[in-house]
Amino acid sequence: MKLVRILYILMLSIIMFVTFRAFEGCSSKEKELELTFIDTNSGANFQWFMKTKVIPEAEETLRIKVHYVVSSGPEIIQRMKTWKEGKGDIHILLIKPKDLVDMLNSDISLETLYPDKEDKIPNIAKCSEEYLTSVLGHNLHGRAALFWRSQMNGICNGSLIRNPPSSWKELYKRRNEWSGHIGMIRPDAKSSGGRRLIYSFLYAFGVDFSMPFEELKNNPEWNDAWDKFKDLYGAMHKPLASEPPILFNQFKKEDVWISVYATDYTLWSRDKGMLPKTTKAFTLKDGVTAGADAYLVIPSFISQDKKLAAYNFVNFLLSDEIQLQLITTMWQYPGTEIWDKVPEHVWENIPEWEDIKNTRIRITNKEAFNYIREHTMEKIR
Amino acid sequence: MRYTKKILIITFLLCFAIFIISPFLIIVVTSFAKGWFGKQWLPQEWTFDWYHWAFQVANVGAILKNSLIIAALAIGMSLFIGLSTAWAIARRPIPGKEILYSIILLPRMIPPITYALGISNIFYRLNLIDTHLGVALAHVTLCLPFGILILSSTFEGLDQRLIEAAEVCGASRWRTFFHVILPLVMPGILAAIIFTFTTSYNEFTLTIMTYGPHTVTLPVKTYLVIGDGYWEVASAISSILLIPSLIVLIVILRSLKPEKIVGGFKGI
Amino acid sequence: MKNITKQSLVTFSLLSPGLVVIGCLFFYPLFVIIRNSLAFGEEQVFYHYIEFLSSSNGLYVIGLTCLLAFGATFLSICLSIVLILILRRKPLGHTFFKTLILAPIAIPGLICALGLLLFWDKNGWINLLVQSLTNHPIQVNYTIPGLIIFYTWLFFPYTFLITSSQIESLEKSIEEAAEVVGANRWQILRYILLPLVKPGLLAGSIMTFMLCFGAFSVPLICGGDYRPLSVTIYTTSAIFNRWDEGSAMAVVMALVQILFLISYIRIMRRTR
The missing domain is CATH 3.40.190.10 (Periplasmic binding protein-like II)
Incomplete structure (x- = not known):
């Protein structure tokens, strides 16, 4: 009896399999290019x-x-x-x-x-x-x-943050206001969101990415900017989101109020009911990287x-x-x-293209970008 | 005293049931939820959107097909290869059987991620990455030890006297095989099929090192959606995936000893 | 004489398909990894090993992996003992509970991980309950205790199933005999039941331990800042593209696992 039942289920799965194949056969008969x-x-x-x-x-x-x-x-x-x-x-x-x-x-x-x-x-x-x-x-x-x-921009939950910062420097200065509620994706994640955030931050604090990386690494501005980033990291929500959906989840649960992330993805998700309706985007005038x-x-x-x-x-x-x-x-x-x-x-x-156009940072220093990906977590630990 | 104990036991069992069931329940609820923000026990709105999305955008149908093809190939190969080996182990005198068992079980004892690196390395050279055969072959590494284990214990249980009796009664070799041996070992083979199926269907580590856009399996898709998409959609996909798993669960419970799934550790 | 050679030839040819496949799909990849992990061009052949093991991060990762595995194994043993003692008497609905226990095995780990993350989330059901009682949310996700709970949830069925399959063959009469002699419940548990379950528990918990040690999909999603060996190996090789280093870590992982296995088997043999 039991055997029969198992055989029955097996048969069913074989039939399913065959139907799938048949469907595949049908669709390939089309004549169009x-x-x-x-x-x-x-x-x-x-x-x-x-x-x-x-x-x-x-x-x-x-x-x-x-x-x-x-x-x-x-x-x-x-x-x-x-x-x-x-x-x-x-x-x-x-x-x-x-x-x-x-x-x-x-x-x-x-x-x-x-x-x-x-x-x-x-x-x-x-x-x-x-x-x-x-x-x-x-x-x-x-x-x-x-x-x-694609453009990264500041994003925040408008019901929790009434006047978002207008530059990285302001965000840095006011970090204690939102202590524990600034979100970021891990820089070693599959998503590049976190890496781009750090790249923009370093850029805003004077790192000149047009230099060759070896030279850049020994530059005082480089170390100085990293120290400032460590300060900002101190005010971030921890642990960092390991991938974008987790950042979104933190947004939903109001653990994170403010972050820098891809504008399109954030706002579209808001429209689809996956982020709070009060989510909005803002520019940081000292530059945010392109997505x-x-x-x-x-x-x-x-x-x-x-x-x-x-x-x-x-x-x-x-x-x-x-x-x-x-x-x-x-x-x-x-x-x-x-x-x-x-x-x-x-x-x-979304912020106007006119405002974005001139402050948009296109990533040019691949070595530095890779460095951010592989070494940030040990640097800020 | 008696009552307190009874109540204690009941509360414990209840908590345990909640502990196990709730994660699945919350997945199902999330898959229908819209606008579930802040501190709320249940979502404000209900929707079918995410299921729509799962089929239309995430291509769950095609992926289910991939998973089934790969599982079928893995089962086929594991059984084909495993039958003779299991027979030899069970019914032939072999010196050092213990060691043989250990060797065969080794792939299940060492974390798959360690040799998965090597497998993907080799498969890249052989162009087996992103082919159904390749992914299924990788799964065989885990399915085969299982298959051999279950099959050999079935063959061991086969009564030699029955076979001899059949021969005495004048049955030919084929007749003995089809009318005596096969019915006796069929439950074992089915058990092997079901367990290799679960292994292959749930396998993630080896798959992620050998898959490609054409061989995305269900676990890999779940991972991709959890890591790079929306949890609502991931929940919808997961809810769909739960169905075959539950069927297998019921089959296991109804027809087999669940203890077999963990396989006796005879080698140790 | 001739017959014996023929017989062993048949045995060998029957055995060979399985062994060849395991050789190709398991031992050869292992060999490839070991070869990759050695830096032949460099001065020091074991360069990647030394680099990994001497860095504070390397030891931290190994320690973390062991901690998680031991913690989860311990919790699994506790949970299994209690469950076995209760379910042994076959209370109402014990088949239902057996089904529940099988669920984490039969359902893909990633789905379980997603469910656990949602359930234990800061605004998940558990926390809503806790908050309605104490007003203070508990942080479970992305913490070490949280990971141990997740691992336990996922892998305790192995301990339970193996142990309960052994205890079912246990004679009820032993217990009754003890009762007749006048032992109280606690004494029965301590001196009769536990010693009898012990070998089963050990055998079962080794399975749980091995799975926890090698767990990959769950910490990959639920780990947060805690990244055990398997995830580190994956990130280093498949994402950072440093296959040599990743291979060295993989070899270290395999060795540590084998070490644990051997010591475990020794303990088990002794208790038998």
């Missing part, structure tokens, strides 16, 4: 945006089929290294600046999109040239298009017809329609310069 779109940059919010908004719209307007796959950068780079001419099976990638630099440094060849392909991707002209020519201090040569610009900007690249080793479809797709992603959705629904600064089209109410929620 198929593109594989790998995304190694999106957090949970943008995965939602891509899946529910962008991809369906693109499939409808461009009449193609897009396989949207979320993946990790290093993984994909390893895989692309083994490709042969014309045999590539990934057609477009949305990647972080770090991975883009890794790709440029390895022998993976990417299509030059700007200015070569301006006729096929007219919208690329709307991206600011500065972002198309250099990334993380490396020469980009127009091999990628800029999809969005992970998103770059679109097209590998060279793919067949010609896919390449053309990929150009179309990139053009679609850079179209005003999608770019405006980025800022109005996701609170993310668009990759193209379309500020005059952005509705006014947006600026009530």
